[in-house]
Amino acid sequence: MTATDADPPTVPAIDIMSAEQVYPNGTRALLPVDLSIREGEFVTLLGPSGCGKSTLLKMIAGLLAPTDGRIQLWHRPVEQLASVGKRLAFVFQEATLMPWTTVARNVRLPLDLQGVAPAEADPKVAQALSLVGLTRFAGQRPRELSGGMQMRVSIARGLVTEPQLLLMDEPFGALDEITRNRLDGDLLELWQRQKLTVVFVTHSIHEAVFLSSRVVVMAARPGRVVEQVEIDQPYPRGPAWRVSQRYAQIAAHLQDSLLRASQDEDRLATEGRPA
Numbered sequence: 001m002t003a004t005d006a007d008p009p010t011v012p013a014i015d016i017m018s019a020e021q022v023y024p025n026g027t028r029a030l031l032p033v034d035l036s037i038r039e040g041e042f043v044t045l046l047g048p049s050g051c052g053k054s055t056l057l058k059m060i061a062g063l064l065a066p067t068d069g070r071i072q073l074w075h076r077p078v079e080q081l082a083s084v085g086k087r088l089a090f091v092f093q094e095a096t097l098m099p100w101t102t103v104a105r106n107v108r109l110p111l112d113l114q115g116v117a118p119a120e121a122d123p124k125v126a127q128a129l130s131l132v133g134l135t136r137f138a139g140q141r142p143r144e145l146s147g148g149m150q151m152r153v154s155i156a157r158g159l160v161t162e163p164q165l166l167l168m169d170e171p172f173g174a175l176d177e178i179t180r181n182r183l184d185g186d187l188l189e190l191w192q193r194q195k196l197t198v199v200f201v202t203h204s205i206h207e208a209v210f211l212s213s214r215v216v217v218m219a220a221r222p223g224r225v226v227e228q229v230e231i232d233q234p235y236p237r238g239p240a241w242r243v244s245q246r247y248a249q250i251a252a253h254l255q256d257s258l259l260r261a262s263q264d265e266d267r268l269a270t271e272g273r274p275a
């Protein structure tokens with residue numbers, strides 16, 4: 001399922017070809033992953049702690065090179081992304097804002113680092129703040145904002161470079177459930193309005209079902225992809241989706257898939273244990 005019912009986009013934004021990761025200390029974080037993500041999809045990486053979600057996201061972002069295999073974005077290695085006029089942004093779990101300066105200056109940081117002049121940067125900052133509904137808070141300091149608002153500043157900082165690809169590593173994991181649900185809804189609106197491709201990491205089955213056009217289920221020890229589930233529910237999705245029968249069915253299926261994968265882990269661990 002894609003962003004609209006009309007003509008689903010089919011341009012591949014991300015091609016992950018047998019990409020794997022063994023950290024220098026020998027930890028095999030990810031078995032080879034093969035995954036293709038189309039432009040305009042909202043894909044969630046769902047799995048327990050340690051299954052390699054962040055590792056995979058960092059490899060997509062080019063922050064970590066695969067130890068084997070390769071990853072392309074719009075048919076290019078990530079470092080050549082700009083040559084095809086594409087940009088990506090990475091949003092971390094922590095908002096990591098500079099406490100000593102304003103919301104607007106925090107959002108402007110990526111443009112400052114690129115050497116963009118304030119006269120050119122400031123309208124982009126205003127636009128990004130408007131996208132996350134924080135226009136009125138541009139002059140405030142981060143500590144004056146709630147945790148949810150700080151996360152929205154962090155998202156605005158990601159959006160200010162006008163990316164086509166948004167990579168989000170459990171951005172709402174530290175927030176209370178009500179705030180998290182609201183931000184999930186806001187994020188979907190943003191995704192549709194900006195025609196973004198999103199890869200979103202979460203532990204939460206419910207968040208994954210609410211948001212995703214496709215869920216990639218992962219398991220740990222060793223980290224791997226165990227299943228992919230397309231969610232054939234049209235957008236926009238509102239609160240009624242969260243209490244629908246179909247939503248509950250998909251959540252139950254994902255829970256079952258995660259449970260089966262963790263039983264496999266236990267079995268492997270037991271069988272692998274010396275007598």
Ligand SMILES: Nc1ncnc2c1ncn2[C@@H]1O[C@H](COP(=O)(O)OP(=O)(O)OP(=O)(O)O)[C@@H](O)[C@H]1O
Pocket residue numbers: 023024025027028029047048049050051052053054055056203223
């Ligand atoms: N820099 C590193 N060096 C060595 N091992 C690492 C490193 N980073 C992660 N790992 C290990 O790789 C595995 C996958 O970690 P990763 O952080 O990708 O998992 P995750 O699914 O994102 O977990 P969480 O949900 O807890 O963030 C884990 O066993 C982790 O301990």
